[in-house]
Amino acid sequence: MKADVFTLFPQWFDWFRTQRHVENALALGHQVEAVDLRATTPLKWGQVDDTPFGGGAGMVLRVDVVEAALRARYGVDPVQLKDTRRVIALTPGGRQLDDAYVGELAASDEITLLCGRYEGFDERILEHFCSEQLSIGRYVLAGGELAAMVVLDAVLRKLPGTLGKEESAVEESFSEALEGAPEYPHYTRPAEWRGWTVPAILLSGHHARVAEWRREQSRMRANLDPAHRPLP
Numbered sequence: 001m002k003a004d005v006f007t008l009f010p011q012w013f014d015w016f017r018t019q020r021h022v023e024n025a026l027a028l029g030h031q032v033e034a035v036d037l038r039a040t041t042p043l044k045w046g047q048v049d050d051t052p053f054g055g056g057a058g059m060v061l062r063v064d065v066v067e068a069a070l071r072a073r074y075g076v077d078p079v080q081l082k083d084t085r086r087v088i089a090l091t092p093g094g095r096q097l098d099d100a101y102v103g104e105l106a107a108s109d110e111i112t113l114l115c116g117r118y119e120g121f122d123e124r125i126l127e128h129f130c131s132e133q134l135s136i137g138r139y140v141l142a143g144g145e146l147a148a149m150v151v152l153d154a155v156l157r158k159l160p161g162t163l164g165k166e167e168s169a170v171e172e173s174f175s176e177a178l179e180g181a182p183e184y185p186h187y188t189r190p191a192e193w194r195g196w197t198v199p200a201i202l203l204s205g206h207h208a209r210v211a212e213w214r215r216e217q218s219r220m221r222a223n224l225d226p227a228h229r230p231l232p
């Protein structure tokens with residue numbers, strides 16, 4: 001997987017790259033590159049945004065700036081780019097990220113993430129250069145960078161070999177293996193603490209029964225929380 005993140009704050013991603021599973025992904029040959037929108041701006045003084053037509057607060061990321069950055073990176077008209085790769089704008093109103101969406105992205109060879117700042121994107125960027133808009137939830141962040149990191153964190157940990165234990169991304173909350181339900185509870189040593197005990201089944205060594213108990217717990221959690229009903 002090759003992920004390019006277009007941003008006004010490329011240095012923020014230096015920290016992101018030091019996360020263990022991200023480091024593992026990079027060592028396996030996957031790539032996460034932060035592309036500085038200011039580096040290719042056709043405007044003076046590194047300008048990238050402007051005041052909104054019609055008035056109003058905040059600044060809007062300019063379409064000519066994003067076009068220059070995409071052209072410089074990919075050498076094609078960005079209008080065509082979206083036919084050959086997912087070009088994703090991070091916006092609060094976009095398609096909400098969930099496990100299925102993460103899975104789709106993890107299956108892509110190359111993705112492009114566009115981070116807006118301030119009031120967001122000139123609408124023509126979204127309309128003409130982007131294959132889709134992605135939201136990490138219905139709230140507004142100051143910019144798309146943290147959202148891009150959330151997306152990449154979730155996507156990279158799905159790639160084989162990036163987690164310590166291969167199966168840990170398979171049977172986890174909201175995965176197909178758990179029918180879209182939240183994960184079952186985990187316990188570790190000590191087996192008893194302040195009188196709080198661990199369910200005896202987990203200490204029984206009975207793998208099949210443990211698996212059944214976990215499935216039940218996971219289903220129970222899904223029924224308790226309507227937001228996490230199993231997939232149809």
Ligand code: ADE
Binds near residue numbers: 091138141142
């Ligand atoms: N940019 C600002 N807020 C956002 C959100 N909630 N999701 C994705 N990108 C955003």
